[in-house]
Amino acid sequence: MIETSSQVLPHGITLSCRTVGARGRPVLLFLHGFPEAAFVWDGLMTYFSQPENGGFRCVAPNLRGFEQSSAPSDVAAYRPKQLVKDIAALIDLEGGQIECLIAHDWGGAVAWNLAAAQPDCMKKLAIINSPHPGTFLRELQHSPTQQAASAYMNFLIRPDAEALLAENDFRRLWEFFTQMGAVEGPHAWLTEAVKARYRAVWTQGLTGPCNYYRASPLRPPRPGPPHNDPAAAAVTIPQAMLEIHLPTLVIWAMGDTALPPALLDGLDQFVPEMTLHRVEGATHWIVHEQPELVARYLQQFLR
Numbered sequence: 001m002i003e004t005s006s007q008v009l010p011h012g013i014t015l016s017c018r019t020v021g022a023r024g025r026p027v028l029l030f031l032h033g034f035p036e037a038a039f040v041w042d043g044l045m046t047y048f049s050q051p052e053n054g055g056f057r058c059v060a061p062n063l064r065g066f067e068q069s070s071a072p073s074d075v076a077a078y079r080p081k082q083l084v085k086d087i088a089a090l091i092d093l094e095g096g097q098i099e100c101l102i103a104h105d106w107g108g109a110v111a112w113n114l115a116a117a118q119p120d121c122m123k124k125l126a127i128i129n130s131p132h133p134g135t136f137l138r139e140l141q142h143s144p145t146q147q148a149a150s151a152y153m154n155f156l157i158r159p160d161a162e163a164l165l166a167e168n169d170f171r172r173l174w175e176f177f178t179q180m181g182a183v184e185g186p187h188a189w190l191t192e193a194v195k196a197r198y199r200a201v202w203t204q205g206l207t208g209p210c211n212y213y214r215a216s217p218l219r220p221p222r223p224g225p226p227h228n229d230p231a232a233a234a235v236t237i238p239q240a241m242l243e244i245h246l247p248t249l250v251i252w253a254m255g256d257t258a259l260p261p262a263l264l265d266g267l268d269q270f271v272p273e274m275t276l277h278r279v280e281g282a283t284h285w286i287v288h289e290q291p292e293l294v295a296r297y298l299q300q301f302l303r
Helices: 038-049 080-093 106-117 133-142 144-149 152-156 161-179 192-202 207-215 291-302
Strands: 003-008 014-020 027-031 057-061 098-104 122-128 248-253 274-279
Touching: 014 038, 014 080, 027 038, 027 080, 027 106, 038 057, 038 291, 057 080, 080 106, 098 106, 098 291, 106 122, 106 133, 122 291, 133 144, 152 161, 152 207, 161 192, 161 207, 248 291, 274 291
Parallel strands: 027 057, 027 098, 098 122, 122 248, 248 274
Antiparallel strands: 003 014, 014 057
16 A cells, blocks of 8 residues: 655655555665656556565655645756755665665656765666766757757746646646657556546646756757857766766667657766666656556566
8 A cells, every 4th residue: 555655854855755665675766757746656666565576665755846745946946966865865764775766757867866976875776768967968969859859848947837837727738748759549548537646736836847947957058039048058067977887777768759769879888787678669658658568677677
């Protein structure tokens, strides 16, 4: 049975969390992305908490700004350093070292940064369709394809983004699910019951989620007036902040139109202990579309 709780971190941020499994077991920590919430991991958490699948304690926080977690009003509160601080503190509350950090989308951005900066807090890292900052920066700076694919980010930093996203029963947010992939056919996982869960999260506020994009320079540039915003073009990241020295699983849905496969090129230069699974016929939302496959790859990796 998945339980909900609020974890108050030493630096004053509260994260609403979903948990299953007793304390003292090896911990799997799951990080969601935009525009989602911790509940999206319920199926995998239930699976891995079962004795025959490892008997893990599974924890999924709502990242700051999402659902009932703290949502600071200052955009600077959503910079990577602050997001990493939250998850590192949560790991300390869970015993100081977890078995594996499993993350998707924005959760993956936090996970890449935490694994590079504080590798001792986890034994393994698993990433699902979340670009490594090194290859993402390269593609944003040099690839017109990636710049076009990421153009939506510059919509999400608009001052009226929250209001526009909420219009017409969140029409634009549903389109993130139905249009961010090159796979034809119905989105069977997006049932009315699932939609109700998303609405319940989104109606609690969209400013925090949008602030992730406002706080990050890893966006396509906006040259010329009125912005003159170089965004990713002005960013450099030291090599030491990009290297991951942990066993790392990368699951990559090849039909993800926001994150083209070129992001995988050269990834092994940053992540030498990498196991990579490319999945055809799946989109950015592979966790929903093919949960059994994701569970199987994770199970193999955790062994």
